[in-house]
Amino acid sequence: MPLRTTKKETDQALSLEWALHVRNYQLTLDKNKCVGCQICSLACPKEAVKTTKPTKTQQQKTQKATVDVDLAKCNFCGICDAACPYGAIKLTIDGKHELNVIEKQSFPTLTRDIQADPNKFPKNHKEAEDACPLSLIKITYTLPDGEPTENPTSLTEPDRSWYKTNINIDKDHCTCCTACTTKLPDGAIHVHKFITGKLKINPTKCSDGCTLCLDTCPITGTLYLSHQDNKIHVNEASCIYCGACKLACPVDEALELKRTSINHTPIRSGTWNKALERLTSPTDLTKELKTKGSQKAREAVRKRTMPEDQKDA
């Protein structure tokens, strides 16, 4: 059988496949998890992933941008998978979730620094679970004998002091927005954002009463419509600077997004440097390289960003 390359799209997912006799590569985009933030497009080294702003007619149904992967350009490296803050893209090789780019240290993993203290978690599991806007926290309880129990409040007094709270956080899909830290009691959970940056809304450009960005943002409470001026305002405490809002916004320059750094596992890779440059800026890349002391790479960036006429000098 010859090499078969296929691309299938449903309402739920977009999937691409390379079916070789001895290997099967599959890249699947979960459309329910994808928010249309463009990070995959910026991270992709082959410019295979395109994020397009919704057109006027599409806006009736959905606000978020759509992601499309070019089968001819995609090389199934899985960088989009590694870069997606929402864990919406998965690469599998022969059915196994395998990322050679991470194993061979060509691309870092985003540092999801999350520490939870079960003792400080609220007793009410619903309250704890609701603290996550993406519903990634699941609380279970077990008795000393290991038996799971549904509702500790129904337990008798002696058992109640012995039960154990298990906090399960779906780290693969966690965006580290830190919304939970403000909703849960002090010290219950520590989260560090993996993207830092700045999101500004220009009130003169923002259309009155338009909530397209707010509807797109998956982290409730980050964007809100102020009743005072009927404009959108941003609460950066829980913003992960993914940029989904910017793509959903129909007005140019109404939203200003700038990512400055990305927290990741230590790495030395040209692919990452270029991805970082696109995700942040050449200046921010230089900053990171400076910290790493990588003179050679810094020089390469300088050359590349230099105006054409000065290059020969």
Place this chain on the structure above:
Amino acid sequence: MPKKTLKQKPPTSQKPKKPLKTTQPPRIGVFICQCGTNIASVINVQEVTDYAKTLPNVVHAENMNYPCSRQGQQTIKTTIKTQKLNRVIVAGCSPRLYEPTFQTCVSEAQLNPWLFEMANIREFASYCHKTTPKEATEKAKDTIRIAVAKTRLLEPLKPIELPITKKVLIIGGGIAGINAALDLADMNFKVYMVEKTETIGGYMALLDKTFPTLDCSICIEGPKMVDVGRHPNIEIISYADIQKVTGNIGNFNVKIRKNPRYVIAANCTGCGECRDACPIEYPNYADMYLGVRKAISIPFGQAVPLTHTINRDYCIECYKCVDACGARQAIDFDQKPQEITINVGAIILSTGYDMYNPKDLEWTGYGKHQNVFTALEFERLILAAGPTGGKVVRASDGQKPHSVAFIQCVGSRDINHYEYCSSFCCMYTLKHAVMLKEKYREAIEVNVLYNDMRSNFKGYEEFFNRAQKSGVKFTRVKLENRRVTEDPKTNNLTIHAETENEEIVTVHAEMVVLANAAIPTQTSPEIAKILGLQLGKDGFFIECQPKIRPTDTSVPGIFMAGACQGLKDIPYSVAQGSAAAAQVASVLSRDSWSIEPLIAQINEDLCSGCGVCESACSYRAISLQRKGDKSVAKVADGLCRGCGICSSACPMDAVKMPNYSDNQIVAQIQAVTEKKAILK
């Protein structure tokens, strides 16, 4: 049409200056050949001889049996002396056959070979007018009269000597090219081998076994590839394309584009550490895309040169390979395509073939049914170093099939696709069938659906018998109405066909292997254009003469070997490689190459530099060159075939064709018209 043949004359040191002048009045001798009964049974040879004696300037005419024989030639030589002949005509067969013989004969009698003329009274008279001997005799007379008219005006000429660059270019590094290269390098000629892909070896390097001996293919070819790689006289220019070829026999100027590998060949040790560090895989063409290779890698273990290549279509530029390579510093992401120019005296074309993709043939189900394979895919499956480690497994479930069916003539012997027979499919199918049967014995059922079994070389028929004895079932079916269907549940296949007696044949198999046609390479038209060669109707390069000059092309100094000329198996390709090498050696071993002076001569004083001749020339032999303050046409001696088109096209009458001058042709026309056809 003027004729021009390359002849091997002893080289003479001086170049012709001015045409030699003959001052004496013409004394023509006419020798009329009986050619056994070929001529004499139709034409009244004596009547023609008597007629020839009456023609002006003819001082001697006689007829004889076989002037081409040793005795006949001796008679001609003696008569030249005794009759003081200064022009000789032989009326007999086509000049293509015996003109060189007679030219040598007259020159041995101290007569300039271009003062000899042939009148063809065999093909043009006795052969084509067998039933009308009287008219044939008259036509023979006419032909001789015309020849005499021209011969009177013939001028003595001197051969043209071309210098020889003692280097050869071989285009294509398959088994034919490899063999030619080694032969020539061992004869101490410098060999450049240009290969389009990353490694030499061609298709043979991808095969598991060779028929009919079942020798391991790469075990035979590998050492030869290595020999080519390290021979001091051979320079491999791989991953490169031929851009332009100018010049002629003895001195071709070849422009080559070396594509960037992004790896510095001199620094790469082939250790493979970069490959281990690389995170990216992509489908490997050398595995027929059944398996994968890294973005920096070699296509297969025995590749020559053992230089890695980065495929920038897939590379993500993480530079992990750069780190892995370390101090060797072999990786250079800034590498650009490089143009180089080489000078060679001769060229061997050995560009091989391509495989037809049968997905256009819907009846085969190829590309649709998972367990339908092409023969080369099967070859990679059964190969121990292949992507499955030699396990023949199905694509649908990874299981070993219990039955395999081979379908012959897929795309070939089909007037809608490729009319010709691909020549080696029968034998490789027998090889595959025997390998399967000998490996799995009773555990596998092997069926071959064929139309004609072509096993016509040494040991091949015996191999067919071996296949039959090993339990392979052969069913002869018609090429029409064959169809492969799939059971969607089990992915098993059924082949429907008909016998010659229109009986229905149904064969069930868990795997189907197609003997798909081998076809001309995709690049053939481009290469043909660059080298000025012609492709046949079938798309393969045309040889100069299919029977006796199979490795010559129409361009002097360019030879060919292997499947680019027509499909052939390994031993035949190897033999042609050596044959072409011997021909190249016969050119390169000379100090100069002598060609007949019957080529265009430009009178630069008359030439206006208009360029009409340049565009009229089909051999790209004329180019405009600056001379002082004007452009003049210049003829490349080795390329001009003496066809005379430029001469007729020239508005200034500046092109002269030696011994086909206007007054000679006019004299011939006058000779035709002076006596009307006798029958009127």
